[in-house]
Amino acid sequence: MDQTSSWALYRRLLTYVKPLWKGFALSLLGYAIYAASSTWIADMMRRLVDGIQNPSSDFRYLLPLFIIGMFALRGVGTFLGTYCMDYVARKVVHELRVDVFRNMLKLPGRFFDQHSSGHLLSRVTYHVEQVTGAATKALTVIMQEGLFVIGLTSYLLWTNWRLTLVFLAITPLIGLVVNFAGRRFRRLSRRIQRSVGEVTHVASEVLTGYRVVRTHGAEEHEYQRFRAVSEYNRQQSMKEALTRAVSAPVIQTLVAVALAFLVWLAMAPGLIREMTPGQFVAFITAAAMMAKPVKSLSEINGMIQKGLAAAQELFDILDRPKESDQGSYDPGRVQGRVRFEHVGFRYEEDGQQVLEDIDFDVEPGEMIALVGRSGSGKSTLINLLPRFYHPSEGRLLLDGVPVEDYSLAALRRQLSLVNQQVTLFNASIADNIAYGIDHPDREAIVAAAKAAYADEFISRLPQGYDTLIGDNGLMLSGGQRQRLAIARAIFRDAPILILDEATSALDTESERFIQKALETVCQERTTFVIAHRLSTIEKADRIMVLDHGRLIESGTHRELLALDGAYAALHRIQFNEERVEA
Numbered sequence: 001m002d003q004t005s006s007w008a009l010y011r012r013l014l015t016y017v018k019p020l021w022k023g024f025a026l027s028l029l030g031y032a033i034y035a036a037s038s039t040w041i042a043d044m045m046r047r048l049v050d051g052i053q054n055p056s057s058d059f060r061y062l063l064p065l066f067i068i069g070m071f072a073l074r075g076v077g078t079f080l081g082t083y084c085m086d087y088v089a090r091k092v093v094h095e096l097r098v099d100v101f102r103n104m105l106k107l108p109g110r111f112f113d114q115h116s117s118g119h120l121l122s123r124v125t126y127h128v129e130q131v132t133g134a135a136t137k138a139l140t141v142i143m144q145e146g147l148f149v150i151g152l153t154s155y156l157l158w159t160n161w162r163l164t165l166v167f168l169a170i171t172p173l174i175g176l177v178v179n180f181a182g183r184r185f186r187r188l189s190r191r192i193q194r195s196v197g198e199v200t201h202v203a204s205e206v207l208t209g210y211r212v213v214r215t216h217g218a219e220e221h222e223y224q225r226f227r228a229v230s231e232y233n234r235q236q237s238m239k240e241a242l243t244r245a246v247s248a249p250v251i252q253t254l255v256a257v258a259l260a261f262l263v264w265l266a267m268a269p270g271l272i273r274e275m276t277p278g279q280f281v282a283f284i285t286a287a288a289m290m291a292k293p294v295k296s297l298s299e300i301n302g303m304i305q306k307g308l309a310a311a312q313e314l315f316d317i318l319d320r321p322k323e324s325d326q327g328s329y330d331p332g333r334v335q336g337r338v339r340f341e342h343v344g345f346r347y348e349e350d351g352q353q354v355l356e357d358i359d360f361d362v363e364p365g366e367m368i369a370l371v372g373r374s375g376s377g378k379s380t381l382i383n384l385l386p387r388f389y390h391p392s393e394g395r396l397l398l399d400g401v402p403v404e405d406y407s408l409a410a411l412r413r414q415l416s417l418v419n420q421q422v423t424l425f426n427a428s429i430a431d432n433i434a435y436g437i438d439h440p441d442r443e444a445i446v447a448a449a450k451a452a453y454a455d456e457f458i459s460r461l462p463q464g465y466d467t468l469i470g471d472n473g474l475m476l477s478g479g480q481r482q483r484l485a486i487a488r489a490i491f492r493d494a495p496i497l498i499l500d501e502a503t504s505a506l507d508t509e510s511e512r513f514i515q516k517a518l519e520t521v522c523q524e525r526t527t528f529v530i531a532h533r534l535s536t537i538e539k540a541d542r543i544m545v546l547d548h549g550r551l552i553e554s555g556t557h558r559e560l561l562a563l564d565g566a567y568a569a570l571h572r573i574q575f576n577e578e579r580v581e582a
Helices: 003-015 018-053 057-105 109-114 117-159 161-168 171-208 210-215 219-266 269-274 277-289 291-319 378-383 408-412 429-433 442-451 478-492 508-521 557-563 566-581
Strands: 338-346 353-362 367-371 393-398 415-418 496-500 526-530 542-547 550-555
Touching (some): 003 291, 018 117, 057 117, 057 291, 117 171, 353 550, 378 496, 415 478, 429 442, 429 478, 442 478, 478 496, 478 508, 542 566, 550 566
Parallel strands (some): 415 496
Antiparallel strands (some): 542 550
């Protein structure tokens, strides 16, 4: 990335600082006090040498007071600058982190299809911390040491401007070293950030699926996979450390060479005659003091480049187009009439056709079952309803209004969804059932749980509905988790209910309870059921059979069996399998 884009990134970061200008101004004042008082150390040497040569009674008392005042001011300036800058920087990082997370929540479904959760997680954790480095320590050093360098340079120019210009002649060489190191830091930082995403991704996969890993005896395989991505991260980090370790001493050596040349020049008889011994000592002291802040400024370049590389990826998320929400129609509660009008869908414009010419109507209160082999397009078809995806061809209407005309909030308020993969949160059972509601009605929660036949096992838990269920409900069985998800859908009380393999994780007894519950819940609701076990959908008003993205059969259970087509073939296969298992 070139310097222009680096400045553009920093300017954008500074937009987060603008509302905090008072704290920033106090910090700047503090660092100005620090720089001024630190520069007086050189002037103190002038006073000390000149005072020794021309002693006086006033000098004996004034110089100690001068020293105390100088260091007291330096302490006040350091505190004011550091604390206020940390306040501003942490506030900036907080706002940036929540902005990134908020934007992630509004990105379209395809973004999450294309990015692993591990990589996204690293952006709101590791990447933001890298920006923290650039916004806290880096900015603190730049302000503190930068003003100190300005103060020392001003003092040198005031003392002897000719010698100062000689000393500053080394600046372009230092600039070249810093520029080279900076570009290398940026390149390596991008690699390190990607590798951290890989480390997080692999660790997240393995820790989440540890049962599968152990069942297949793949511990060694996963260990080697994790070791490989971690080793790549280590290698890139060492390259970064090498760059930092080489650049700092090179810059220090250049400063030392300039200082040595300066001393040699300053001791020329002609120059010494123009300066008092105190001025000469003060000049050399100020020049020598320049080495530390220059070293600090050169070392901080790596942290700045890491922060800018991280900021670039964070801003990439912030700049991505949000989920399309151009509709404004909000009817309150819909009747539940759904129309698929010659709908086609591709994940990519030039990709494979996933759905092709899907055309059917659903009346309010109907139960529609979608069946077919894996990959036939059932879940994709259902995902068009809440606008997780948009049709590539045709259109989808709800109560006669295209779904694109609805606001997203209004559209999704009409839907209750129970996915094949149940998602629960590390909160209480009551909070999971009433998810998204700040102050839910306790009686409604209990009623929803009873309707889903979940109250029985909830009441046996230590704290009942207030029991924390762990990460994704790890304290519950698969059937219990599924019943909680169904209770959540019942509590939502939406006019359209979507059940995507909602009974897939239930045992026979639980499934029987759920089927009874669903018969009640589905009344006066438009219901879409995706089911693998055909025995669960025999009472559906219509069963639709999909194959390779096309709707090939439609009718009741009896009608499709009489048709003796694809549905009848699937039914025979399952019936024979169930009989063999029995």
